Amino acid sequence: MKTELNLFERTLTLHRFPEHAAEQLQAWDAGDEYLIRHAEELDLAPKQNILIINDQFGALACWFSEHHNVTVMSDSFISRRGALQNLERNQCPAVQFMDAMSALPNDIDLVLMQLPKNNRYLTWLLSQLRRSISESCPVIAVNKAKEIHSSTLKLFDKYLGDTRTSLAWKKHRLVFSFANSQPQLDVSANTCWTVEHEDISLTNLPNVYSGESLDLGARFMLEHIPQNDRYGTIIDLGCGNGVLSVKTARLNPNAQLICVDESLMAVQSAKINLSNNVDSGVNVQYIANNCLDGFEKNSADLVLCNPPFHQQQAVTDHIAWQMFCDAKQVLSTGGELLVIGNRHLGYDKKLAKLFGKNQVKRVASNAKFVILQATK
Incomplete structure (x- = not known):
């Protein structure tokens, strides 16, 4: 795995976070290189105020x-x-x-952006740039060429301004735009909807996973949230908008509930949704974190987990494995990890390797998903 970025007779040593001994993925991609090469060709004056959006691991x-x-x-x-x-x-x-979600600086000279996967988040970002930067400030974005669709460019035209694209380089393409769209369109940060048959109303900030409708995995998981008086501490690991936490808090009102996600918008959305859907007496904490880093060992009775299978733009299963390992450390003896995943991901084998084959059982399954319980 390459850790040194060499460009223009300069070398940076870059690692992903968290670091893994057998890491197979770089901490930067060709999109980062393309942005750097193009910006160097601009021959920028020193001390420009540069806003970098969605820098993956700090290469930019x-x-x-x-x-x-x-x-x-x-x-x-x-x-x-x-x-x-x-x-x-x-x-x-x-x-x-x-x-x-913070207000942008008003003295930006150049914006460089790795395009997000979520178009709702992109729309929010473009609308905020349109409101904050001058018409002369260049906005340069990058993504894999196959991910830059005509619909992507229409979003730039509509919510930011005049837009064009570059030629492809190493399967990536640049998008050039300026903040001069007319009219200037307001975009709400919140997308709100209700969960059928659950009496749950959800508010979703722009970058929350499945923020426009309930994903099928979460819908299936809602049907199998456990209720038990012995649960003292419950962790919703990868909480997203907090929908599982809402159901969990209603079923286990005396438990301490901890909502954990690496997305700051997810954590804030969960906080809003628990506040709006659960009695104020429930004890809830909200933590932005890398899985369960820093959590006390043997401190939880139940961990709920709907693992992602990507980190930034890379598809990987190491996050699920880290979640499972962290959950085992944090669970008390007899504590339970409840996991949902696509049937083909083989989480049963991973959990059996970690917890022991006899400690893993199937709770429920359908044509697409399986819910597994691993007991420490």
Whole structure:
């Protein structure tokens, strides 16, 4: 696995976060390289105020902080931790960090962006840029060429302004735009809807997974949330908008509930939704984190988990494995990990390897999903 980015006679040492001994994925991609190469060709004057959006693990922040004032905006706890470590590793000047719901600086000279997968999040970002930056400030975004559709460019035209694209390079393409759309359109941060048959109303911030409707896995999981007076502490690991936590809190009102996600918007959405759907007396904590880093061992009685199968733009199963390993550490003896996943992912084998074959049982299944319980 390559850890050194070499461009223009300069070398950066970059690692993903969290680091894994057998890591197979780089901490940057060809899109980062394309943005860097193009910006270097612009021959920017020193000390430009550069806003970097969705920097994966800090490659862009490390590169541009040498000569410019850099602000990094991200919704990802993991991306921020990765960027901080890589900035320190390469002895880079300090940069400013901000979350994606904060007001943008009003003195931006250049915007560089890795395009998000979520079009609702992209629309929100474009609308915020349109309201905050000058018409002369270039916005340069990048993604794999196959992911930049005509619908993507229409969003830029509608919510930001005049837009064009580059030629493809290493299967990536740049998008160039300016904040001059007419009229200037307001975009609400919240998408709200109700869950059928559950009397749950959900508010979803722009980058929340499945923020426009309930995903099928969560819908199936809702039918199998356990209720038990012995649950003292319950963790919703990868809580998303908190829908599972709402049902869990209603069934187990005396338990302490902890909502954990690496997305800051997910954690905030969960907080809103627990507040709106559950009695105020329920004890709930909300934590943006890398899985269960820093949690006390043997401290939880139940962990609910609907694992993602990607990190940033990369498809990977190491996050699910880390979630399972962390859950085992944090669960008390007799504690339960309840996991839902697509049938083909083979989580039963992973859990059997970790907990023991006799400690894993199938709770429910349908044509697409399986719910498994592993007992410590």
